[in-house]
Amino acid sequence: MGSERRERMKALGAHLRGLRAEAGLTGAVLAQRAGVGQPTVSKVETGRMVPSFDVLDRLSRALGLDDSSAREVHDLLVAIEAAADAGLAPDDGGAAGAVLDDAVRSARLVRSFQCVVLPAILQSAEYARHVFQSAPNSTPETVGRAVAARVERQSVLYEPGRESVFVLTEAVLRTWPGTPTLMLAQLDRLLAVESLSSVRLGVIPWRRAVPVLPRHGFTLCDQQAVIVEAFTGEQMLTDLVEVAAYEETFDQFERAAVFGDDVRELLLRVMKEFRDLGDTVTR
Template identity: 75%
Template sequence: MGSERQQRMKALGARLKGLRGEAGLTGAVLAQRAGVGQPTVSKVENGRMVPSLDVLGRLTRALGLDESTTQEVRDLLVAVEAAPGAAELAGAKGPAESPLDQAVRSAQLVRSFQCVVLPAMLQSAEYARHVFDSAPDSTPEGVGRAVAARVERQSLLYEPGRESVFVLTEGVLRTWPGSPALMLAQLDRLLAVESLSTVRLGVVPWRQAMPLMPRHGFTLCDRAAVVVETFRGERVLAGSTEVAAYEDTFSRFEEAATFGPDVRELLLRVMKDFRDLDASGTH
């Protein structure tokens, strides 16, 4: 295990242990209140286990932490996930889930706005491969595992009871890695996903003025958390004020987007452009 990752795991564990002490709880009592095993609490506090976002949420709620302290602990988890050595550790036990992966998996309502890259849940395997290839310190083995995990997680789109709403700018559809042929396959996948009863796909056309200038992509998971995506990774925000602000922002982009037959027509127009590029030999 990379020493930097190990140090961050220990920092997260020490902070949780200190908070448990301040709350006057034993490890056994905390485990019972959180609905997790006592060995899990012990391993996390001793820096020998990285908790999932769900487990960390259980622990913070059982400790009765306020919003700022909860966010502090979440940021420590994000730092662990972003530390060098994460991909190597995942190789022994399967792909590691990012904070976004974990938050999406546990949510019944997912709303994602993207202005540059397609939402993770909509990416084809080849598109995702280019996304992971561009990450710092990527390795062929790590990229392969990450792509497999991303494709597997997309089965959530088909589960009854879940709802996914995606809003993209037209620029996302025209920002392409690889080749025009790759994007033709990717756009064909978007057409298939758009027809699902569990999915709403909207696009803000370039002819439509943006209601506000986007700074970055983000994903709302239920009404409990928002994952902000940046060049350096992902940050999970759980404060009610911040989540409400992002909900309002998403609603404004959603109102500017086109859905249904109009978005299908737009996708077909973009596909025609990529066919023309493919025929001209542009790569």
Template identity: 75%
Template sequence: MGSERQERMKALGARLRGLRADAGLTGAVLAQRAGVGQPTVSKVENGRMVPSADVLGRLLGALDLDESAAREVRDLLAAVEDAPDNVEASDGNALAGSVLDEAVRSARLVRSFQCIVLPAMLQTAEYARHVFESASNSPPEAVGRAVAARVERQSVLYQPGRESVFVLTEAVLRTWPGDPALMLAQFDRLLAVDSLSTARLGVIPWRRAVPVMPRHGFTLCDQQAVVVETFRGERVVDDPVEVAAYEETFSRFEEAALFGIELREHLIRVMHEFRALAGFTTR
């Protein structure tokens, strides 16, 4: 296994390569449009070179990405820059989320239910920073590493052959850190994830009764384990009977949730409320 920094470089490269493929461009055409050398594009996409902010900006401009997608790629670059150069540099602190990281990376099917905080795989870097800062008195550098790890973990959302399903209560959308502008960026992120072919996002609105009173959030990794995040760290449950119980509970939450067009309309309605809180004019 390579260093943490190398793994994040590969994630950044894979995302850029996927975006280029989606745009129907060859590496040579992208390089020409961006005004960079073709070897640069090749090295970045293969995780052998960290692009400067300027080079990344040129590539994003040439791909003609919307702001949400461009922000995701910039977050991946930030994750690379914040990563320690070797595996041993990680301090093993629970903030790093190492248990859930490994469980999610190895799973082909990830199902996450949350009732207060957004699932880790959906958080923007700024939202994640608030989550970590509020949960611990760790030094800023430890929080920075934890945020970077969280952003890097999200690369699995884009990998073919994987499926991710997220179910949230509406309380998650309305429990917010920082300021309303932070949440506007977060809603952009949710809408972008909902458009992926590899992910499904659902919300249980307040107008519907929950089928089970939620006690905590949890993440199912395949049919083998469930990870529960707490204030003190992470707990992994791999007993087949307990995992099956969590699967049944998740299915009940999933049946109560809005998906597709209804979900997007609901997100946009709540987003307009945050725009009003932030002092923006809604349209």
């Protein structure tokens, strides 16, 4: 992470921590009032996570900030985003993916569409390792830190009060790094996640035409931001018109997908094919 962005994150965290102390609140009470996880409050206050604008607004309301104070913390977050837009390297020791991971970590409603690579929050450790190794200028050290951070952030799936909707094309299940064994473990993880009451996992089968030709993956965080993913990095869009356009597109993909028993049947079928492929490779 760039030093300027890191310092701005620390400044925002220290400011929020001071405001919480002035209000006489513990981190747990603030988290409860704001409707966010206590780890989110802790990581924001220590400068280890960038909150979404929605999360920052909820924290501001929970702290009872007046308009002037709320604008001040909002401006600090704008400064952090400006540092990221200026081309500073992402978090996780310089490997790609921190903007997305942090935004997802602080959102209550996550909706992600992917047409090639699995959503970050669903990736197994080994799958994520291949993702980070493909990033420019990656090293074993930065990849290791990035994988550990990504796996830790996936705990958001199990936190109460959150909802996640994932829509994938069948191509995502069949575009694989590493070995068939890696993908068997990854697909088994998808089956486990699909069973969670807070998660909806859908797949658009290849037999169905897509409603819109996908150009890239994207993730909606609440109704405040969308993370657009490309080869060169990630871009966070907060313009409400743009966010609304991505919401409409996501709705179209969601209507084309299968869920529940149908998606479980599809996952098991693809797992069998990877198992057969693995047997072929080892012969």
